[in-house]
Amino acid sequence: MSDAWVIWSYEHNAWWRPGRMGYTTLLTEAGRYTADEASEIVHHANEFSRSVQERAVRLRDAEEYRHRGWHCLTPGAYDDHKGVLHIVIPEMLTANGYPDTPENRATLLAAVDQLWTGVIQIED
Helix, strand or coil: CCCCEEEEECCCCEEECHHHCCEECCHHHCCCECHHHHHHHHHHHHCCCCCCCEEEEEHHHHHHHHHHCCEEEECCEEECCCCEEEEEHHHHHHHCCCCCCHHHHHHHHHHHHHHCCCEEEEEC
């Protein structure tokens, strides 16, 4: 599958396994889904939730984050276990239903700045 997607569960702090059958902390054991399948799964998982419970991630992006040693805390926020919080602005805004505008970016960054006392690296 050239454009495979995987699904991260914030609730379980793990990846969905193949066939929607359980969870794994290992990306290599995660199920590979098409964009349509992943979208449908995430829609149903988050439909009645006040916060994002599941998120679809392109496999190539998930592999890159893993290669960097990043651990996902919330949509768009990654801990590199070296004291740096990496904020992927478009991902964070989209996951929370906000358009990517200069005003929303400024609000997001101001909130992160108030909540995080360590080093923040903005990823775009």
